[in-house]
Structure formats: structure tokens, C-alpha cells
Amino acid sequence: MSGYPLLSLAIWIPILAGLLTLATGSDRNAPLARMLALAGAVVGCLVTIPLWAGFDLTTPAMQFVELAPWVPRFNINYHLGVDGISMLFVILNSFITIIVVLAGWKVIEQKVAQYNAAFLIMSGLMNGIFTSLDGMLFYVFFEASLIPLYLIIGVWGGPNRVYAAFKFFLYTLAGSLLFLVAQLYLFINSGGSFSILDWHQMPIPMGAQIWIFLAFLIAFAVKVPMWPVHTWLPDAHVEAPTGGSIVLAAIGLKLGAYGFLRFSLPITPDASHELGGLVIALSLIAIVYIGFVALVQDDMKKLVAYSSVAHMGFVTLGFFMFNAMGIEGALVQMISHGFVSGAMFFSIGVMYDRVHSRQIADYGGVVNKMPKFAAFFMLFTMANAGLPATSGFVGEFMVILGAVSYNFWVAFAAATTMIVGAAYSLWMYKRVVLAMSPITTWKRWKTSPVASS
């Protein structure tokens, strides 16, 4: 294992690169800002590779641990470490950062430095969330990461961006305030420790567990998002620029699920068992109800946003069935969803840049113009529909198999996604990529400068 503080590097390199990018200032230096941002993202991704290569698969303990006092008075520490789960998210996050910098390369022409800086800083903060082993440190990163995304939606977003940004901010903030209260309770009852690992060991009476669990649930359910606190997501996605949607879908939604794994399940195991039925019920509503809602969306981004809610329903479902197959399936689903939904939003962004519409009705026959794109989009669509040999399949397959041994009807409800998920994915693909195009769009195709390049 190398002696470098790899986790700190993974957090602070993107943030420093972001600040540097910000320092380039006005749009006159836009090319420099882009290059700096890309360099920061690439270096930030490279330093995570030793995490993968040097990871010791034989131990469940935290690895690459860094520990330094931060606020000694309250026993708050700068305490970092990864296990097999968080390591994957650090890598995923650092990789996605490169993608979003590239996704905005040509499209973002205003406030270029600020745009890229926001993404890089957010990337560092996200890595902070995934590696924190101190509750307060986690909370700081958790809250701080809201700000860049809030700005990305609010500044570079669509026409209704202010409403969407506020909705996004208020929802998540409201959830995390209860999370803070729960943390303070744990701090006091653990005899003054903010260490998440200490909390894992601490016995808590059932009554208190229930309350802590509910506080965690509200905080994380908003982030996942679970039904019925999901309505901020479609609005946020629709208004966000492509890069914002990619980060939100690929990483943002994972924070909630990661919170369940790091806090709810190990700290309040009894309450998790006790109230697991509630989470499963909400997850199934997300899968079935949201699936049907996704089917009738006219806006491509809304459709994929809703399908994200349904897919994340599989994650929470898998966690709370308490069998190995379900939990592993949920983990695979998280990673897979990160790539697939990111790819879906990217693809929609590619089309939006050319036609400047997200309405399905404005498209058709894209395959005639962009056959290679159509092939890739087909791949992502099939992954979104969970076809075997795509990553989308593995998670769903394992969660459904796990669900059968938990309860047949839970599996039955979850398996409806086989039909509904295929229906909304393929129907969109048919209308957008295959079917004949309306004449208005063709005109736009021809006049758009990007299409001819």
C-alpha cells in the first residue's frame, strides 16, 4: 500500500483544480478553464486507481484510513477510510467527473470557468461524503455538496430553473436537518464520539432506534429519492444542464442509498428490521407506480428521471429484504444505474444540443442522421430495460431472485418492471430514434450548426 494519503488527494485535488479553474475568471479564458478542468478531473480520477489496485479483498475493515483531529473540543476528527462499497463510488464519481467536463466542452459557452469549477468542487465533496468515517465530517460534506448542484441548476438550467433549484434545495435540506438531530443524539449517548465506526458498535434501546431510524429515513429517502418525496427529481433533471443531470443521476441519487448502508442498517439494525416492511412498501410503490408514470411522460428527461426513481426502488428494496442476494443485487444496481442513467442523460443531451427540444414528439428518425449514436443509444436503452448481458440486468435479476425467498408477492410486484421498464424504454426509443420525424424537427436539424459538423 502506498504511503500517500490517497483519499485526501481524491477529495482535494478536484476541489483545488476547481478553485484554480475559477481563478481563470471571465469567458475570455474559456479554453484555459476547460483544459484546467479536464486536467483536474483526469488527475482526480487517476489517483483513485491505486484504491482499486491496492485494495485488500480479504478484510472487511476500513482501508486507506486517515485520522487527524479537526475540532478537538467536540471530538470531531478528519477521519477517512473506504471499504469495498465506498471505494467503488469514489471511482465511479471520479470517472463521471471527466464525462461531465467533456459533456459541457462545446455546449457551455457562458461562465465556463464557474461551470467547470462547480463540477470539480462538487466531485471532491462527493468523494468526501463517500470516504468520511466521522459523522460531522460526513454532514459537512453532505450539506456542502448541495451548493454546487444548486448553482448548476439555478445558473445554467432551463427556463424554470429557479423553481427547480429551490425545490431541490429545500427538500434535501429539510431532510438533512433531522439527520443532524439524530447525529447529536448519537454523539451524546456514545459518550462524545462522532466516529461512525463507534456508532456501529453501540447498543441503542429499541425506542430510540425507531426515532433515529425515522430521522435517517427521511434524510436519505429524499436523496434516493423514494416515493412520495421524489417529485423534486424530475423538475431538477428537466431544468439541469446535461452535466448536472449526469452527476445528479449517477452520483447524487447514490448518496441516499449509501446513507442507508453506512448509517441506517448498521446503527439501527433492530429498527431496520422492525420498519423494513415500510421501506419495502415504499420501494414497491416506487417501482410500480413510478414505472407507469414514466410511461406517459412527453419529456425525455422526465421519463428518464422517473425511471431513475423506479430503478432506485430496486436498491432500497434489496437493502431491506435482509438477504445476501438482495443486498448484493442492490449494490450492483447502484453502480449500474450510475453508468446507465448517466449514459441516458448524456444521450438526451447530445440530441438536445442539436434540436433544442426535449419533447419526444419533436423527434423521430434520429437513426437516419446519427446511425452510430443510435446504436449506442440502443445499448443504453436496453440496459435501462434490464436486458441480460447489460449491467442493468444483474441488479434487477438478483433483487428479484432475492425477493422470491423473502415474499412471493414482493417479487411479483418488483418483476412487473420487466414489462413496464421495457415498455417505457423501448417506446421512447421507437418514437425518438426510429419513427419518422416531424417536419419541424428536420428543419431544425438542417439549420443547427452542430448537426452539420
Add this chain to the structure above:
Amino acid sequence: MDMKSLYLLVPMAPLVGAIIAGLFCRIIPRWVAHTATIAGVAIAFITSIVIFKDVMAGNTFNGAVYQWLTSGDYKFEVGFLIDSLTVTMMLVVTSVSLMVHIYTIGYMQEDPGYNRFFSYISLFTFSMLMLVMSNNFMQLFFGWEAVGLVSYLLIGFWYTRPTAIFANMKAFLVNRVGDFGFILGIGLVLAHFGSLDYATVFQKAPEFANVTINIWGSSEWSLMTVTCILLFIGAMGKSAQVPLHVWLPDSMEGPTPISALIHAATMVTAGIFMVARMSPLFELSTTALSFVIVIGSITALFMGFLGIIQNDIKRVVAYSTLSQLGYMTVALGASAYSVAIFHLMTHAFFKALLFLGAGSVIIGMHHDQDIRNMGGLRKYMPITWITSLIGSLALIGTPLFAGFYSKDSIIEAVKFSNIPGSGFAYFAVMAGVFVTAFYSFRMYFLVFHGEERFGKAHDDHGHAAHDAAAHTKSAHDDHAGHGDHDGDHDDEEVSHDHHHGLAPGQKPHESPWVVTLPLVLLAIPSVIIGFIGVGPLVFGDYFKMTIPGTNGIPVIFIDNAAHPAMAEFATHFHGAAAMAMHAFSTAPFWLALSGVALSWFFYMKRPDIPAAIKARFEWLYTVLDNKYYFDKFNEAFFAGGARMLGKGLWKGGDVAVIDGTINGSARLVGWVASAVRCFQTGHIYSYAFTMIIGLVVLMTLWVVRA
């Protein structure tokens, strides 16, 4: 080379061909694409023959080649189970696929998507081989979905046609309904058996014969019944059994070679193969077998009726395929698994022959598919004519032809079956013989004999009002499909002019040798394979070898005490020749003969009679023309219902209730705030006034209490 590498070579060779033709489809010339893919499939075919000989020598195999993932105690592996059933399927798949590959050179020669097409059909061959060679449920499911994907890609191959891209989505979604049941069945297997490995599951199966599970309320269900019915629902999707059959006729929108390969010979038989593979499970539930036999007999009979009124040459063959798949399913339900596989095999050859023959006719007719515009083609296309006649004779069960042995065996097995539903099934398969003969020879006579109706102006074939309407509609659709070919496309484009047909005075011509050679090569097994196969496959020891890895469970397991049909049937078998001789004195032969005779009388002698019947039984014709209203019901109830439900949940749930509550509470906060704001006027005098009032109130309270 050891056998394990040979097993691996069989699916990998077509995959390599598919990758070469697919990844480089824009760079490589056509001959590279077809040479690479044909070589891949030919290697697979030859290797399959080698493996077949090895299996016949008694060398079976069951093992993993790659461990995919472990979860807790569960292991998911990629592995092969090589026994007589597998190797039979391998031979059928690779040989038909090879024929179709060669045929495609001729059929697709004018198509700009030539290389892409070859890539797809080779990819299909790979997927199908993975499916049949699997030794576990996970890989089975992988192959199952992969063939579904390729089918989706190929039905929508001509993606500028609106009908094609509707049909491929429909096919995928209907199959997904089947897969929904299938994955739950697999889930039950894993939950109770603790493994997805065939051998382990089959070994443990008898212990679970009487296990019940609590599915709904307090009622107890037999585990095996629920599992088998769920697995069979998967088979209903893939093998197009009522009511999940609706996708197959529409799949004819794809190019004809894949109709032959995927939608007749191989993919649609995956469900039949799967149930036969699972015979140690299905044998434990008579209820499930009853379900199977009833669904099969409904499909066999009622889909046959629909074949009678179709005018599109491919659709007639498609409904015939549905009906024959119903026959296979009936055989499964009667515990005659070996007969089902036997019929699968003979059907693969003669149905591929019929489809490719139909394709040859379509080439000759310049892509006119309406049999009312044909007639007398035997003069112009002699090879196609003879081979199609052979195919039709095999299909209707003419003694000594392949279809006779397999179909007659099904009828006999059903006769001896005693499970609930077998009485209805016996009626259905008997009546089906007549119907099959009638529609097959209706098509044969209309295409190859009688008056030459081609090359005329196209305004004379609207016999009935809605016929004309239907044709105009399809012509219109087609026109719309070609309407957008403006602009500067750099992509390959469909240059086929479908439904254009022959110009006045133009004559049809025989197809090139790459088309007729596969016809001849398929005609041979369509004649002889029944005579050769019936003894060993159905009654011999071919399927009695032990599944490797199990404790003596045969490849096809029959619980003779519970389901004695096959055992009893076997006592009546005295060789293939005797079976054919005996046939002349049995009902099926005379039913088939009268079907042929009636179609000759109706369509050659007195063409006015069918028209009169149609006019007299208008309501019946309408029901058949609407395919029993399955499509309309699905469109209105399931598709429309899902959209309505989605709209309701979205507008009612998300927008009105959830966002309404949130925005409402935000407004409430705003309202309270504005009320409070009234007190914060910013005027010093009002603050001073408030302070004085407060002071007075406090002082009053203090005074009063003191």
C-alpha cells in the same frame, strides 16, 4: 483438441462471425461479411456433428466453463450440459442457420443493410446455442433474452417502415410478459432448491413433489405446480401460445430469412425445448401439465382457423407455425416430451423450407406478398414449386414424410393420455389436421396452380370492402415508410420496394442458386428425417441416457405410473414402415386428404364458393379477420389502460396530491408570513405603540396577580 474446447467452439464461432460482420459493417465488402459468418456457422455445424457422434458413443458432459458470480452460498456459472437433447437442438439450430445464411446471400442482395443482417443472424445463432447448451437457469435466461433482443433487431430491420418498428416493440413487450412469469419461476426454483444448476435441481426435485407453499391467504399451493406454470408462462411468450401469441404474426414484418430461422424453426421452439429439458420438474405436477395441454390445444386449433383467411403468403405460414407450436405444446402436456422434440425437429426443417420457399416466391414476384396476385407459378419457378409441395406434404402429415411421423405420434400420444384436458386436446389435434391440410393447400393452389393473376393492374383485387380497405391501409403505411427519403442521408437506406410486384406483362422468374440450393437441401430432411428418426427418438433409447451429474435421471424423464401415455403408445409401435402403412386406415389421413380435396374444390374448381361462404357468414369472417380481437383488446385494455393509469398516477398522484401538498404548504407558510408581515411595518410609531400596549398588558397582569 479436447471435447470441452469443441463445446466452446460451437457458440463462439458464430459469435466471432457476428462481431466481424457487425463491428466493421461499414468498412468491409459484402463478401467478407457473408464469408465470415457462413464460415462461423459452418464450423459450428460441423463441430456439432462431431459432438453428436461423441454423445452417441456415450460421452456426455456437464460442467462450468466460467464462474460468473457468487452471492452467499449461490454460484452463478456459465456452463454446458451436453447430452442427446442438447446435441439434437445444436444440430437443428446450426443446420437451419447455415441454410438460412446461404439463402440470405440471394434474398438480401439488393439490401443496403446486407452486412448488418449477416451480423444479426450470426449473433442470433450464438444466442440460441447458448440457450440450448446451458446447464443452468441463469444462462438459459441469458440466452432467452438475447434471442429476444436479436428478434427485436431483426423484426425492425427495415426501420423506416412504421409497421416494422411497431411489430418489433410489440414482440419484445409480449415476450417480456412471458419473461415476467419465467423469472418468478426461476426465483422459486432458487428459493427452494438453493441452486440454479439443472442437475442439482432435478436431483432434488422428487423431495419437493408434495411441498406446498402459501401464496395467497391461507390456501396452500403445490410448489411444483406454481413453479412449472410460471416457467411455462415464459414458454408461452417465446413459443407464442395463446394468449401471448399476438407478436408472431406481426413479426413477419422482418425479412423472410429470419422469419424462417427465428420465427419458425428455432427461436420460437425455445419454449418447447425448455419444457422438455425440465421434464423432471413438470412430471411432478399433473395440474401444470393439464394447463400446458389445454393452452397447447387452443393454440393448435384456433390459430389454424386464422390461417384460412390470410392472403399474405408469409402470414399463412406464420399462422401455420402458431398452430404447429400448439401441437408441440400438446405433446408436452401429454408427457410425450420426446415426441414434442421430434416434431420440433421435423417442423424446423419443413417450416424453414416453406418459409424460404415463400421467400423465393416473393423474390420472383418482386416483393408482392399477396397470394391473390399469384397463380400458375409452377411454370416459372419449378424448383421452388417442387420443394414447396414437399414442404406442404410434410406439413399436413402425408405418410412417409417427416411431418407425418411426428404429428401422428402426437395424436396417438394424446389419445393414450389420461390427464384432465386430454379429451379436448384430442379433438383439437384431430380437427387441426383437417384445418392444416385445408389452409396449406389453399395457399399451394393459389400460388402455384390455376390462373396467372400477376402482372395485372392492381385495382382488381378488392373482393370485399374491408379487404380493399386493409390493402389500401397497408399500401398507405408503406408509402409513409418511404416518404421521408429526402434530405442528405449518409446512412444505408432501404431500397426495397415492397408490395410493388410485377409490372403488367412481366413474368416471375426462378430465384438464383443460392436461394434454391437451401430449398433442395432442406427438402431432403423434410422427407426422410421422420422415417429415420421416429424409431430411436420417440421409442428408442436416444433420450433415455442419464443426465450427467445426476443420479440416474434420464434426459427425458417420464413418471410412467402417473402419466402412462407414452408407455402405452410404445406398445403399439412396430417400426416406421408399419406405422406409415397403418396410417391409411386411420382418421388423420382421411381428414388431411379431405382437407386437400376441399381446398382444391374451393380454389381450383369453384372459386365462387369461398366468396359465397364469406358473404353468408360475414360475422364469422369478421371475427377471424380481427384475429379474435386479441390485438384490439390488448391495445385498448393493456396499452390504453397502462397509459391511463400512468396519466392518472402522474396528474392525480404526483402533480395534484404530492406537489399540491408541498406547494400548498409552501403557500401556507407564505400566507402566515404575509400575515405576520402586517405587524412588521417598519414604522417606529407602530412598534412604539405595540410596545406600549404590551407594557400595559403585562403591568395589568402583574397588578392583578399581586
